Amino acid sequence: MATVLVINAGSSSIKYQLLDPDSGEVRAKGLVERIGEDSGRVEHTVGADTTTAEDPIGDHAAGLRTVLGLFESVGPDLLEAGLTAVGHRVVQGGPHITEAVIINDEILETIDSVSTLAPLHNPANLAGIKVASELLPDLPQVAVCDTAFFSDLPAAAATYALDRQVATEHGIRRYGFHGTSHEYVSGRAAALLxxxxxxxxxxxxxxxxxxxxxxxxxxxxxxxxxxxxxxxxxxxxxxxxxxxxxxxxxxxxxxxxxxxxxxxxxxxxxxxxxxxxxxxxxxxxxxxxxxxxxxxxxxxxxxxxxxxxxxxxxxxxxxxxxxxxxxxxxxxxxxxxxxxxxxxxxxxxxxxxxxxxxxxxxxxxxxxxxxxxxxxxxxxxxxxxxxxxxxxx
Incomplete structure (x- = not known):
């Protein structure tokens, strides 16, 4: 069995799931919330059993260390689960990341460079990527961007009627979001029909x-x-x-x-x-x-x-x-x-x-x-x- 750990890092939270990509089975899932506040909370669910803990969580690194500790103590064991990759939700990929990509220094720089277009999301996504790369260094880290599905919108749909030079210089266009959801749902709808x-x-x-x-x-x-x-x-x-x-x-x-x-x-x-x-x-x-x-x-x-x-x-x-x-x-x-x-x-x-x-x-x-x-x-x-x-x- 091969599994993927999916991480969605928010400004003060980390949502995660360990999934079998073939069957869709969720082996474990959880939530770390109130990161950086006086009191944090972690929920880790395996099957019908949920383990909770409430302690201060200083930053994303501490949060993800807590999650990996729960995988060790509560399970499932990530090695035995056949973990092959870590998939990260990234909100804004800009004009350059138009499909799922293996994360390297260049990709990190690209995600950071378009953070001005998603200042509430991309910095948190980057924090999750950097922590996961540090704690799980032997696994490929993959970025899947919300904007990727809409990267090839027809020009008439993607273009704002703004001064062309200004728009080009500052990357202003319709990027679209929730793309991972729209791609998945439209594909399932076509299959159902x-x-x-x-x-x-x-x-x-x-x-x-x-x-x-x-x-x-x-x-x-x-x-x-x-x-x-x-x-x-x-x-x-x-x-x-x-x-x-x-x-x-x-x-x-x-x-x-x-x-x-x-x-x-x-x-x-x-x-x-x-x-x-x-x-x-x-x-x-x-x-x-x-x-x-x-x-x-x-x-x-x-x-x-x-x-x-x-x-x-x-x-x-x-x-x-x-x-x-x-x-x-x-x-x-x-x-x-x-x-x-x-x-x-x-x-x-x-x-x-x-x-x-x-x-x-x-x-x-x-x-x-x-x-x-x-x-x-x-x-x-x-x-x-x-x-x-x-x-x-």
Missing amino acids: DDQQAKLVVLHLGNGASASAVRAGRPVETSMGLTPVEGLVMGTRTGDIDPAVIFHLHRVTGMGVDELEDLFNKQSGMKGLTGHNDMREVLQLVEDGDEHAAAGLEVYLHRIRKYIGAYAAVLGGLDALVFTAGVGENNPLIRARTVADLQFLGLEVDAQRNEEESSEERIISPEGAGAAVLVIPTNEELAIARQAAALVS
């Missing part, structure tokens, strides 16, 4: 949210842009907004760049509209008659429907709409409300199929619908593991 030429709109709806238009396995549009702020309304991010709002707020309030970035990234979206970024809490407020929550939900749904219509036009038709990620996979009300006014595109859901709780890939549209509606659970860790395994083999 038995149509490798399918025209798909994929909705990755979680706390972060994005849409993509995929034709014959390749993306032709995506909602996130230079950064993950653009596009759909998200848990705490604005999504599409007139960029002149920044100029206006600066002039009338004196807000600086850091304050505006925090406002757009962490205080807006559903949290800004309703007070909550968890869709379950928002829907409970709507049920309780909260007017702000009801209005916020309409903004959220309106933006999604607008993107579906636009992407159907870009694709020249639509074979299927695909829901994935936390909200998309688990919230039948959001799915039903999303397609309620889109019958003209052939989209509708079967009420019984839509309400059934399942963790399986499935079609929730009625027989004979003009376009299929699918729910495909995303699995970014498995996608990263498979890309890493294929590369090192």
Whole structure:
């Protein structure tokens, strides 16, 4: 058996899974959180058993040392598990990293050089890579970038109408994010439909949210842009907004760049509209008659429907709409409300199929619908593991 350890290092956390890339079996998984704070927490799960520990975790190196210690003391033993590679999620690969790559000094420099495009993510990703390289020096380290799937977007989709010289000099273009998820889900959707030429709109709806238009396995549009702020309304991010709002707020309030970035990234979206970024809490407020929550939900749904219509036009038709990620996979009300006014595109859901709780890939549209509606659970860790395994083999 061969396995891959997948690491997703955030600014104050490390998520990890040990997977068999062939079968998809998760041998172990866990989370290190509150890195650098007064009290840290580690969860390490093997099968049905979870080991927890709460102690200060000074930095990513200490966190990953704790994880490797748990593999030794609780299991599974990494040597016996046939560990062949470590796969790292990297948010921004820039224009140069367009596929999974084995990490060397040049790749580290490239990831670091585009950190200005993802200042909340790439530095943490780099920290995870450097620590894993130090603690597991005999294993190939592989970077899989969120932006890679969208690296060959058509120029008309990737290009902003900004002064060309400025855009070229500073690498300003539509990069797209959640690419590992969109690639995995669109591939599974094509397999479920038995149509490798399918025209798909994929909705990755979680706390972060994005849409993509995929034709014959390749993306032709995506909602996130230079950064993950653009596009759909998200848990705490604005999504599409007139960029002149920044100029206006600066002039009338004196807000600086850091304050505006925090406002757009962490205080807006559903949290800004309703007070909550968890869709379950928002829907409970709507049920309780909260007017702000009801209005916020309409903004959220309106933006999604607008993107579906636009992407159907870009694709020249639509074979299927695909829901994935936390909200998309688990919230039948959001799915039903999303397609309620889109019958003209052939989209509708079967009420019984839509309400059934399942963790399986499935079609929730009625027989004979003009376009299929699918729910495909995303699995970014498995996608990263498979890309890493294929590369090192």
